[in-house]
Every structure is written in structure tokens, then in C-alpha cells.
Amino acid sequence: NAGVMQNPRHLVRRRGQEARLRCSPMKGHSHVYWYRQLPEEGLKFMVYLQKENIIDESGMPKERFSAEFPKEGPSILRIQQVVRGDSAAYFCASSPPFGSRKSYEQYFGPGTRLTVT
Amino acid sequence: AQSVTQPDIHITVSEGASLELRCNYSYGATPYLFWYVQSPGQGLQLLLKYFSGDTLVQGIKGFEAEFKRSQSSFNLRKPSVHWSDAAEYFCAAHAGNNRKLIWGLGTSLAVNP
Numbered sequence: 001n002a003g004v005m006q007n008p009r010h011l012v013r014r015r016g017q018e019a020r021l022r023c024s025p026m027k028g029h030s031h032v033y034w035y036r037q038l039p040e041e042g043l044k045f046m047v048y049l050q051k052e053n054i055i056d057e058s059g060m061p062k063e064r065f066s067a068e069f070p071k072e073g074p075s076i077l078r079i080q081q082v083v084r085g086d087s088a089a090y091f092c093a094s095s096p097p098f099g100s101r102k103s104y105e106q107y108f109g110p111g112t113r114l115t116v117t
Numbered sequence: 118a119q120s121v122t123q124p125d126i127h128i129t130v131s132e133g134a135s136l137e138l139r140c141n142y143s144y145g146a147t148p149y150l151f152w153y154v155q156s157p158g159q160g161l162q163l164l165l166k167y168f169s170g171d172t173l174v175q176g177i178k179g180f181e182a183e184f185k186r187s188q189s190s191f192n193l194r195k196p197s198v199h200w201s202d203a204a205e206y207f208c209a210a211h212a213g214n215n216r217k218l219i220w221g222l223g224t225s226l227a228v229n230p
Contacts, residue, residue, distance in 0.1 A: 004160075033217070043207065043220040056217055091160060095216065104149050104168060104211075106218065108161040 002027065004094050004109035005074075012115045019079040019086070021112045025094030031055075032075040033106055034067060037089040049075060082116045089113050119144050121210050123221035130198050131229045138193040138224050140208030148210035150191040151218070152182055155205045164206075167191060178202070203228045 005024040013019050025032050033048040045059040049069040060067065064082075069075040079086055090113075093106035120143045130136055142148060149168050153161040165176025172184040182193045191208060208221040 031216070035218070035220075042222040043209075043218075045217040045219070048217060056215060059217065093161075101168070104213065104216070105151075105163060105166060106216070107163065108153075110160040 004092055004107055006090075006092050006109035006112050008112060009110060010113050010115070012117060013082045014117055015083055016081050019082050019114055021077040021079075021090050021092075021114070022074040023077070023092030023094075023109060024074040025092075026107055028096060029094035029107075030097040031095045031103075032069050033093040033095070034075075034077050035091045035093070037091060037111075039088075043091070046077070079114075082114075084116050087114055087116045119148070119210070119212070119219050121208050121219050121221040123206075123208055123224050125224045126222070127225045127227070129227040129229060132200050133197050136193075136195045136198045136202070136226070138206050138208075138226070140191045140193065140221055141189050142191065142208075142210050143189065144210065144212065146212070147186060149213050150182075150184065151209045152176065152180070152191075152193050153207045153209060154178075155207065155223075157204075161207065164193070198226075198228055200228045200230060202226060 031050050034046040035043050037043045047057040047060050047067045048055050064080045066078045089111045091111045093108045095106050096103045122141045151166045152164040155161050164180050167174050167184045175181050180195050205223045207223045209218040211218050
């Protein structure tokens with residue numbers, strides 16, 4: 001069973017460009033979570049989604065950031081008009097459908113390291 | 118506000134020595150608690166978790182953690198550290214009904230030969 005997949009692993013964007021980060025959850029998992037790891041600030045929750053539905057986006061910046069998890073395909077974290085402060089590691093995690101004990105656990109991908117020049 | 122605190126930013130131990138990494142939480146009710154490990158440039162691997170029941174939980178790689186409600190703590194331990202344990206360790210928690218993880222700032226572990 002493949003783990004959580006994220007691509008690209010490294011992404012370089014110039015200021016003002018768009019960044020698209022992809023996350024494919026583990027097989028059978030229905031929920032996806034996005035976290036950002038900034039130097040000196042640790043890991044911060046951004047958003048969590050199930051298929052075609054955002055459950056909690058309380059950690060998302062109000063502007064330029066959006067996330068989706070379509071019926072088919074990976075979850076996408078989109079950052080428009082990137083700025084240097086967006087440089088960070090972005091981690092995706094997934095969990096099984098709610099209702100099982102395992103659903104309380106989150107399994108992480110390797111992350112996407114975004115560098116804005 | 119909900120929070121997770123790891124008081125030690127950096128710890129150095131000798132190989133073969135015992136290890137304890139501290140974690141304290143502040144939640145309205147007992148949260149679901151986790152320890153993750155991150156090697157440089159890598160993702161996060163789940164070491165162990167506590168949901169309920171036995172307060173001493175066993176994890177992978179020889180790690181264990183003890184939940185103490187009276188101290189709002191969930192400290193990670195290992196009896197004998199190996200050089201390969203050098204990494205960043207994160208304590209995290211969620212409320213159960215809302216699964217967003219709240220993270221400690223991490224403890225960086227260095228192991229001397």
C-alpha cells in the first residue's frame with residue numbers, strides 16, 4: 001500500500017507566480033490535511049478536506065491560498081501571486097473515513113519544499 | 118486556547134543513554150496525543166499515539182510514552198538511544214471531534230557516539 005504522495009518534492013517560483021502543490025492520499029483514505037512548516041515557527045495547520053468538501057480552513061491565510069479535493073484526482077493546494085514569506089515546507093496528511101479508531105491518526109507525505117525567489 | 122508545549126528545544130545524549138522528551142498540553146478535555154519524528158529533509162513519521170485506556174503506550178523503534186492527566190503531560194522515552202535516533206521530534210494533539218493537529222515546536226535530538 002503506497003503511502004501519501006506529494007509532488008513536486010521541490011518547487012521554485014518567482015515572486016508573483018502561482019504554486020500548485022499536489023497530494024494523493026493513501027488508498028482508502030477519505031480525508032486530507034495540509035500543514036505548513038516555517039523556520040522558527042514550527043508546523044501549523046492550514047486546512048482539512050474530504051472529497052469535494054472543505055471541513056475546516058481556519059488555518060488558511062485569507063488571501064491567495066486555496067485548497068480543493070475533487071471527486072477524482074489529488075488534493076491541490078494553490079498559492080497565487082507567491083511572496084518570499086510563502087517559502088516553507090508544505091506537508092499533506094491523510095486519514096481513513098471517520099468512524100474507525102484509525103481515523104484519528106494522520107499519515108504524512110514527504111512534503112513539498114517551496115522556494116520563492 | 119489549545120496548545121502543545123515542548124519545553125526543550127535541543128537535547129544531546131550519548132549513544133546508549135536513556136532519553137526523555139517532554140510534552141505538555143493545554144486542552145479543555147483530554148486530547149488525542151501523538152509523537153512524530155522528522156529526519157532532515159524528510160516527512161513526519163508517526164511514532165505512537167494515545168487515545169484512551171492504558172496510560173503507557175508503546176510505539177515503533179523502541180519508543181514509549183506515558184500519559185499523565187494530573188500533569189497534562191505526554192512524555193516520550195527510550196531506554197537506550199541509537200545514533201540513528203538523531204532527528205527532530207514533535208508532539209501533537211487534536212480534540213477528536215476536530216482533527217486538526219496542534220503542534221509543539223519540536224525538540225532536536227543529537228546523539229554523541
